[in-house]
Amino acid sequence: MRAARYLAAMAVLTAAAGPGGAPASGQQHEGHMMATDSMGPVWRMPPQPIPMPMMLPGLMGAVPGVTPYLPDPGHDPAMLPEAVFRGVVEMADGDTLRLEAGFVRRTIGMRTFTMYGFNGQYPGPLIRVPQGAEIIVLFTNHIDLPTAVHWHGVRLENEFDGVPGVTQDPVEPGESFVYRVYFRDAGLYWYHPHHREDIQQDLGLYGNMLVDASAADYYGPANGEDFLMFDDLLVDEGGLFPWGREAAVQTLMGRFGNQLLVNGEPRWEATVRRGEVRRLYLTNVANTRTFNLVPEGAEMKLVGADVSKFERESFISNVVLAPAQRYIVDARFDEPGTYALLNPIQAIDHFNGRFYPQTDTLGIVTVLDEPVAEDHGDAFSTLREHADVIEDIDRYRPEFDRPVDHELELTVRVGDLPSDIVAVMAIDTLYFPPVEWTDAMPMMNFLSTSENLTWILRDVRTGKENRDIDWRFAVGDVRKIRIHNQRRSFHPMQHPIHIHGQRFLVLSKDGVPSDNLAWKDTVVIPVGSTFDILLEASNSGRWMAHCHIAEHLEAGMSMVFTVDPG
Amino acid sequence: MKQLAGVIGAAFGFAIILGFAITLGSLVSGEARAAGPSEVPAPAGPVPWADAASRVGTMPRAGTCLVTPEVVPLSGTQSAPGSRGSMTLTQPGSPFEITVDDGGFQTFDLEIQVDQLRHRRGAVYVAWAAKPELDEWVRLGTLDEENRLTGRVAWNQFLVFVSEEASADVERWQGPIMLTGLSPSGRLHTMAGHGPFEAMNCQLYF
Numbered sequence: 001m002r003a004a005r006y007l008a009a010m011a012v013l014t015a016a017a018g019p020g021g022a023p024a025s026g027q028q029h030e031g032h033m034m035a036t037d038s039m040g041p042v043w044r045m046p047p048q049p050i051p052m053p054m055m056l057p058g059l060m061g062a063v064p065g066v067t068p069y070l071p072d073p074g075h076d077p078a079m080l081p082e083a084v085f086r087g088v089v090e091m092a093d094g095d096t097l098r099l100e101a102g103f104v105r106r107t108i109g110m111r112t113f114t115m116y117g118f119n120g121q122y123p124g125p126l127i128r129v130p131q132g133a134e135i136i137v138l139f140t141n142h143i144d145l146p147t148a149v150h151w152h153g154v155r156l157e158n159e160f161d162g163v164p165g166v167t168q169d170p171v172e173p174g175e176s177f178v179y180r181v182y183f184r185d186a187g188l189y190w191y192h193p194h195h196r197e198d199i200q201q202d203l204g205l206y207g208n209m210l211v212d213a214s215a216a217d218y219y220g221p222a223n224g225e226d227f228l229m230f231d232d233l234l235v236d237e238g239g240l241f242p243w244g245r246e247a248a249v250q251t252l253m254g255r256f257g258n259q260l261l262v263n264g265e266p267r268w269e270a271t272v273r274r275g276e277v278r279r280l281y282l283t284n285v286a287n288t289r290t291f292n293l294v295p296e297g298a299e300m301k302l303v304g305a306d307v308s309k310f311e312r313e314s315f316i317s318n319v320v321l322a323p324a325q326r327y328i329v330d331a332r333f334d335e336p337g338t339y340a341l342l343n344p345i346q347a348i349d350h351f352n353g354r355f356y357p358q359t360d361t362l363g364i365v366t367v368l369d370e371p372v373a374e375d376h377g378d379a380f381s382t383l384r385e386h387a388d389v390i391e392d393i394d395r396y397r398p399e400f401d402r403p404v405d406h407e408l409e410l411t412v413r414v415g416d417l418p419s420d421i422v423a424v425m426a427i428d429t430l431y432f433p434p435v436e437w438t439d440a441m442p443m444m445n446f447l448s449t450s451e452n453l454t455w456i457l458r459d460v461r462t463g464k465e466n467r468d469i470d471w472r473f474a475v476g477d478v479r480k481i482r483i484h485n486q487r488r489s490f491h492p493m494q495h496p497i498h499i500h501g502q503r504f505l506v507l508s509k510d511g512v513p514s515d516n517l518a519w520k521d522t523v524v525i526p527v528g529s530t531f532d533i534l535l536e537a538s539n540s541g542r543w544m545a546h547c548h549i550a551e552h553l554e555a556g557m558s559m560v561f562t563v564d565p566g
Numbered sequence: 567m568k569q570l571a572g573v574i575g576a577a578f579g580f581a582i583i584l585g586f587a588i589t590l591g592s593l594v595s596g597e598a599r600a601a602g603p604s605e606v607p608a609p610a611g612p613v614p615w616a617d618a619a620s621r622v623g624t625m626p627r628a629g630t631c632l633v634t635p636e637v638v639p640l641s642g643t644q645s646a647p648g649s650r651g652s653m654t655l656t657q658p659g660s661p662f663e664i665t666v667d668d669g670g671f672q673t674f675d676l677e678i679q680v681d682q683l684r685h686r687r688g689a690v691y692v693a694w695a696a697k698p699e700l701d702e703w704v705r706l707g708t709l710d711e712e713n714r715l716t717g718r719v720a721w722n723q724f725l726v727f728v729s730e731e732a733s734a735d736v737e738r739w740q741g742p743i744m745l746t747g748l749s750p751s752g753r754l755h756t757m758a759g760h761g762p763f764e765a766m767n768c769q770l771y772f
Contacts, residue, residue, distance in 0.1 A: 294668045302661055310661065320662035327662075345670035346722050353754045354698075355722045357670065433722060433751065434657060434672060435664050494664070512659050524663045528636070531663070 039238025068242035093133040102142035122264035124207025146170035150194035158541020186213035198550035232257025248554035252448035254288025256439035268363030297339030304328035305518035322524035324548035345437035407460035434526035455557035473537035475566035487528035645742035651680035680713035
């Protein structure tokens with residue numbers, strides 16, 4: 001039955017896309033200038049976070065050895081449709097969604113840019129489905145680059161995972177692909193391209209998916225929900241700062257933006273009643289930036305992570321959200337007033353050798369004096385224990401003490417980076433904090449590309465790296481994987497490691513066992529740390545595992561493993 | 567012109583060193599202006615590296631042991647020449663895998679182990695941590711009979727020092743400073759020098 005629906009959808013989509021249904025490829029429009037990006041695709045020095053020398057003396061005027069790229073619709077960008085704020089698409093088992101990646105005109109603050117959008121929206125449509133549902137997605141590519149859609153965290157059939165080169169061919173401009181997406185687990189997920197995502201995701205191709213559990217009391221009571229997708233965009237006086245066409249640039253630290261965004265807007269705004277409990281669904285869709293979220297005026301309770309709830313709820317003061325990660329948090333606003341959602345970090349000033357505080361305001365919440373009609377204060381102050389999660393994890397506890405099955409080391413190899421940079425980095429990176437919150441060395445980052453720098457997943461036991469690694473499991477296998485982020489390398493940095501198609505538990509960090517588990521699909525490994533994770537191989541096929549810093553992925557940091565049918 | 571720039575640079579460098587030395591001197595003599603002790607929460611659970619504290623120079627290497635806690639030396643001051651010890655830093659657990667507080671400061675569990683220190687009869691040895699600017703400091707606690715101490719610090723850069731006191735009840739150091747150490751972030755070099763650690767011998771920490 002499902003196969004029949006799938007075939008029918010394929011036929012509909014093929015007819016609908018037709019010839020000329022998409023703009024021509026970017027290759028045909030090289031040389032066009034962006035009306036909204038006044039300087040066009042021209043390399044210039046990247047914006048600097050604080051006053052410091054723009055470039056080492058020997059490197060003044062140096063630019064990456066790849067062609068600068070900006071999205072090119074092939075006609076006057078002013079004629080593009082203005083993107084609209086995302087809608088919610090409630091879907092049932094068997095429903096079909098038409099999803100199109102295309103050009104949009106985006107106004108961010110006072111500026112207008114040519115960007116991408118799913119269905120003309122920012123972010124893409126919020127897909128809401130019941131647990132156990134399967135939907136058909138008729139996807140068509142109307143942008144100027146090949147693409148594909150990855151359903152992040154969803155344990156679906158392998159052929160629909162949306163990874164060009166592993167599970168499918170890229171969807172060329174004007175072409176279509178039909179995805180069949182099965183939602184096995186309740187929770188918060190997101191979709192995004194998995195082909196040059198350093199460009200496409202950054203330009204707005206992302207959206208959330210919420211899978212509702214069948215149990216009405218799966219979560220505690222709340223008065224409302226907010227879906228917040230955190231991102232950043234790199235702009236200067238010339239408009240969008242270009243990406244690399246043939247290869248990714250800024251591969252050393254990833255592309256940090258200087259315009260922080262929540263749901264594609266510079267600021268999230270909400271108004272709530274006094275005593276209201278809001279359920280916050282948080283997703284980091286930035287290329288490389290990790291956020292430290294602090295909502296003023298609210299108590300917060302951590303409820304869930306990527307693929308499940310935690311065993312126990314816990315009160316928290318901040319949420320650290322690495323790229324691709326999701327958390328579900330309940331926030332209660334007790335006192336009337338106006339409060340900020342902040343991102344306070346300690347940035348590094350390498351020029352002066354010091355940390356300095358940097359706080360961005362991501363949102364404003366107005367708490368009215370009027371009390372909420374239905375007060376969930378008592379339920380909020382009670383920390384629930386999730387018996388369903390504990391019972392599920394109990395089946396795996398006997399495996400917690402098993403020997404390590406596989407070990408991965410995270411490191412980097414330098415190619416032909418300019419020797420001045422290599423020399424300076426050797427002095428300037430003798431110390432690295434566990435996390436880089438900003439681009440502290442933009443001029444060095446600027447010149448690194450996926451051609452002169454390789455980020456590495458190394459199998460410690462075999463010495464194999466990245467795509468040469470060939471792990472093989474069978475459905476039902478449970479394996480302990482140790483991941484170590486090597487601090488003694490050219491440029492150590494945190495890595496959010498995402499494993500496709502499966503779920504895992506974070507058993508320990510630096511030898512300290514986790515005391516409150518949740519199923520995850522992405523774990524961030526700070527510099528110098530070692531994590532043990534327990535992988536449940538539950539889904540057959542060839543799957544990717546990789547760093548979710550988009551530029552690190554482009555610079556090689558990925559591997560493929562196979563799960564054979566049990 | 568170059569000579570003038572050199573003179574100005576040297577004078578600036580000297581001023582930094584002098585300023586640092588004066589501040590450090592007042593710290594040692596107990597005259598630093600301090601904002602007072604902050605709360606130091608006890609570490610949650612046992613410190614994982616209590617039995618694995620390595621000495622500098624024998625840092626575990628990938629391939630033999632993938633887990634690499636930060637271990638930095640504590641060095642004797644002029645008041646306690648020849649004294650030495652170490653400070654082992656680990657990051658506490660967190661549901662977010664990265665452990666920072668709501669100010670964005672990295673949180674560290676630390677274990678101080680003093681290996682060599684000539685004890686004065688009746689004296690107690692108290693460990694402290696201070697921010698590089700010395701405008702904030704915390705009392706970490708008193709070394710136990712095995713010259714060990716565990717604590718938690720939520721700063722990115724900090725000094726650790728051990729003072730010799732007549733009583734364990736001191737709210738701030740009064741006796742001489744016996745050992746000092748610097749958080750690993752002291753390795754944070756700059757294009758302009760060593761920043762607030764201009765006067766420190768950074769080679770000590772490599």
